[in-house]
Amino acid sequence: MVPMTASDTRTRGTDDVCCVPTAVPGLSAEEAARHVLVFKALSDPNRLRLLSIVKAGNDGEACVCDLTAPLDLGQPTVSHHLRILVDAGLLQREKRGTWAFYSLVPGSLERIAATLSGI
Amino acid sequence: MVPMTASDTRTRGTDDVCCVPTAVPGLSAEEAARHVLVFKALSDPNRLRLLSIVKAGNDGEACVCDLTAPLDLGQPTVSHHLRILVDAGLLQREKRGTWAFYSLVPGSLERIAATLSGI
DNA sequence: CACCTATATTGACATCCATCAATATTGCCG
DNA sequence: CGGCAATATTGATGGATGTCAATATAGGTG
Numbered sequence: 060m061v062p063m064t065a066s067d068t069r070t071r072g073t074d075d076v077c078c079v080p081t082a083v084p085g086l087s088a089e090e091a092a093r094h095v096l097v098f099k100a101l102s103d104p105n106r107l108r109l110l111s112i113v114k115a116g117n118d119g120e121a122c123v124c125d126l127t128a129p130l131d132l133g134q135p136t137v138s139h140h141l142r143i144l145v146d147a148g149l150l151q152r153e154k155r156g157t158w159a160f161y162s163l164v165p166g167s168l169e170r171i172a173a174t175l176s177g178i
Numbered sequence: 179m180v181p182m183t184a185s186d187t188r189t190r191g192t193d194d195v196c197c198v199p200t201a202v203p204g205l206s207a208e209e210a211a212r213h214v215l216v217f218k219a220l221s222d223p224n225r226l227r228l229l230s231i232v233k234a235g236n237d238g239e240a241c242v243c244d245l246t247a248p249l250d251l252g253q254p255t256v257s258h259h260l261r262i263l264v265d266a267g268l269l270q271r272e273k274r275g276t277w278a279f280y281s282l283v284p285g286s287l288e289r290i291a292a293t294l295s296g297i
Numbered sequence: 298c299a300c301c302t303a304t305a306t307t308g309a310c311a312t313c314c315a316t317c318a319a320t321a322t323t324g325c326c327g
Numbered sequence: 328c329g330g331c332a333a334t335a336t337t338g339a340t341g342g343a344t345g346t347c348a349a350t351a352t353a354g355g356t357g
Contacts, residue, residue, distance in 0.1 A: 084231070084248060085227055085230030085231040085233075085234050085248070086226055086227045086230040086231075088223065088227070091223035091224070091226040091227045091230075092223045094223075094226055095220070095221060095222065095223045095226060098217050098220040098221045098226075099221045101214070101217040101220075101221075102214060102217045102218045102220075102221040103214065103314090103315075104207065104210035104211045104213075104214045105210070105315085107205055107210040107213055107214060107217075107297060108204055108205045108207070108210045110297050111204030111205040111210075111297050112203070112204040112205075114204070114297065115204050122333085122334095123333070123334060123335095124333070124334090129203060129204070132315095132316080132317095133316075133317060133318085134333085134334070134335090135316085135317070135318085135319095135334090135335075135336080135337095136315070136316055136317070137334095138334060138335055138336085139315080139316085139335090139336090140315090142335085154323090154324095154334090156324065156325070156333090157323075157324055157325065157332060157333045157334075158333065158334085159333080159334060159335090168294045168295065168297065171291075171294055172290075172291035172294050172295070175287045175290055175291050176287065176291070178226060178229050178230050178233065178287065218344095222344090222345075224345085241303085241304095242303070242304060242305095243303070243304090251345095251346080251347095252346075252347060252348085253303085253304070253305090254304090254305075254306080254307095254346085254347070254348085254349095255345070255346055255347070256304095257304060257305055257306085258305090258306090258345080258346085259345090261305085261306095273304090273353090273354095275303090275354065275355070276302060276303045276304075276353075276354050276355065277302095277303065277304080278303080278304060278305090
């Protein structure tokens with residue numbers, strides 16, 4: 060194998076060399092672990108639908124009982140998903156009387172889009 | 179409980195009613211299932227780091243042997259993650275000689291950002 | 298062809314996660 | 328206070344997933 064340093068800027072082709080670590084390490088393990096929390100929250104189809112329904116709801120909010128029927132899921136499961144979305148910073152909860160109303164955290168989706176660019 | 183139709187535009191408060199399905203159903207189950215594939219691919223810290231290293235690599239590409247060491251993972255595991263990223267449409271693979279070079283699919287991150295807005 | 302290197306695939310295993318049933322909590326109303 | 332309605336929590340369970348060891352494939356070189 061031909062030796063090749065990290066500062067070598069040649070494009071590597073078939074007859075060239077490989078396995079030269081780049082100078083830029085990319086995302087650290089800590090940054091990656093932080094970013095992944097949001098994507099994990101988005102990694103369930105029912106949670107995507109929850110976000111969608113909440114966003115489309117009256118005044119941009121919806122209560123749990125609005126969300127159980129369209130998803131064909133039990134109430135505890137919906138509460139579970141909502142908790143994950145709140146923990147990820149995507150939804151916020153406001154209790155009014157017996158009901159809990161969920162709404163999008165302003166700017167949260169835009170913040171995720173920015174995270175994507177920074178990857 | 180006070181009856182309330184779906185076309186009622188009042189804001190629901192403590193002394194009001196709940197459980198009125200919205201006219202707009204939000205994301206369908208099929209759309210959600212399709213969108214979730216990409217977010218699942220982004221839901222692993224090592225895969226985020228792979229994307230980051232590939233993007234920062236020389237000519238925006240990197241081969242598998244560039245990726246094994248910084249992640250402290252075995253080569254089969256790295257290949258496994260790369261496959262998931264390719265299947266999700268985030269990376270593309272080009273084989274040159276013995277080596278396989280991976281690079282970002284142009285516009286893929288921007289497309290995900292657009293997906294987020296459409297949720 | 299024989300051998301080596303880089304990458305991919307397979308199988309096994311431990312862990313995580315979505316879901317539900319059952320139960321607890323909270324708040325309203327009589 | 329007693330009861331009811333809405334939501335949250337807990338425990339259990341089946342299925343998905345990340346990881347590795349072992350093996351297979353493909354391409355280059357002698």
